[in-house]
Amino acid sequence: MSFWTKTRRLAAGVALGAAVMGATVAVAQTQTFFRIGTGGTAGTYYPIGGLIANIISGTNGGVPGLVATAVASNGSIANINAINGGSSESGFSQSDVAFWAHSGTGLFEGKGKIENLRAIATLYPETIHLVARKDANIKSVADLKGKRVSLDEPGSGTLVDARIVLAAYGLTEKDVKAEYLKPGPSSERMRDGALDAYFFVGGYPTGAISELATSSGISLVPISGPEADKLLSQYRFFAKDTVPAGVYKDVGETPTISVNALWVTSAQQPEELVYNIVKALYSDAGRASLDAGHAKGKQIKLETAATGVGIPLHPGAEKFYKEKGVLK
Numbered sequence: 019m020s021f022w023t024k025t026r027r028l029a030a031g032v033a034l035g036a037a038v039m040g041a042t043v044a045v046a047q048t049q050t051f052f053r054i055g056t057g058g059t060a061g062t063y064y065p066i067g068g069l070i071a072n073i074i075s076g077t078n079g080g081v082p083g084l085v086a087t088a089v090a091s092n093g094s095i096a097n098i099n100a101i102n103g104g105s106s107e108s109g110f111s112q113s114d115v116a117f118w119a120h121s122g123t124g125l126f127e128g129k130g131k132i133e134n135l136r137a138i139a140t141l142y143p144e145t146i147h148l149v150a151r152k153d154a155n156i157k158s159v160a161d162l163k164g165k166r167v168s169l170d171e172p173g174s175g176t177l178v179d180a181r182i183v184l185a186a187y188g189l190t191e192k193d194v195k196a197e198y199l200k201p202g203p204s205s206e207r208m209r210d211g212a213l214d215a216y217f218f219v220g221g222y223p224t225g226a227i228s229e230l231a232t233s234s235g236i237s238l239v240p241i242s243g244p245e246a247d248k249l250l251s252q253y254r255f256f257a258k259d260t261v262p263a264g265v266y267k268d269v270g271e272t273p274t275i276s277v278n279a280l281w282v283t284s285a286q287q288p289e290e291l292v293y294n295i296v297k298a299l300y301s302d303a304g305r306a307s308l309d310a311g312h313a314k315g316k317q318i319k320l321e322t323a324a325t326g327v328g329i330p331l332h333p334g335a336e337k338f339y340k341e342k343g344v345l346k
Contacts, residue, residue, distance in 0.1 A: 052291075058092070063093065081295055094115040102119075107283060110281055113280050116329050136283055136329065143278055146275050149227055156239055158187070170219075183217070201226045205227070209234050289332075324339045
């Protein structure tokens with residue numbers, strides 16, 4: 019082989035290598051990163067976020083070029099603030115918190131409206147639990163008067179919801195001996211006899227309540243009747259809900275209300291991207307992963323994806339839901 023033939027082959031090899039490297043760089047440049055703000059690693063948001071991230075990521079047959087990741091966070095408010103500040107592409111939020119953020123009310127009173135906040139999907143109900151000591155003789159929300167009640171910590175969505183529920187039954191924080199604890203410490207105080215009841219918003223069954231029901235016994239206080247009906251008409255982020263009998267040991271079926279867990283994003287996210295994300299989520303492969311991946315995954319359904327939202331849908335999601343007939 020002549021020197022010039024060798025030289026030409028070497029040059030061709032270098033050119034081919036450069037072309038491959040260039041293609042690799044091009045692929046890397048077309049990757050789109052999409053973070054999903056969730057909640058604490060011990061809660062429900064975090065595993066659901068990981069499940070959804072796996073479904074929609076391109077490496078798993080989701081959206082080509084999409085790299086989605088679940089990010090642990092402090093929950094609804096932190097996720098909305100991260101989206102608004104541009105440090106996250108999306109996140110999970112209670113529907114009531116999202117409504118307050120978009121409208122500049124409730125927890126966001128005086129902080130301005132986050133008008134760019136958009137919904138990707140309603141995921142599953144987050145039930146309002148009013149947990150009472152079994153021997154506290156609390157049969158109705160009105161019976162909380164004079165009782166030792168935890169309303170959750172300041173800055174939480176649960177605290178605002180608890181105030182709304184109390185007001186519907188003619189009570190304020192001043193009518194109860196209010197404490198401001200998370201569910202874990204509330205359960206401990208109730209077990210010790212130092213607390214009569216506490217509010218919790220989340221999917222059932224939840225570990226802290228299950229443990230308390232097994233170790234000490236509890237009752238769930240119904241949130242129902244004309245007072246609850248008025249709430250439902252006044253606040254569009256609430257919906258009727260029921261905790262089935264047996265979810266918690268020795269607790270019968272209990273009517274209550276719920277908010278929804280929403281997946282939210284910014285109006286600035288591209289329409290085509292969000293369209294392809296929801297298309298992947300509600301595909302046959304996505305359905306199989308949701309059903310197998312987590313108990314709450316089974317409740318993430320296309321037919322309820324646009325219900326109880328309370329804020330505008332992202333145009334990409336809206337387009338998909340209209341195509342599928344779940345939105346007119």
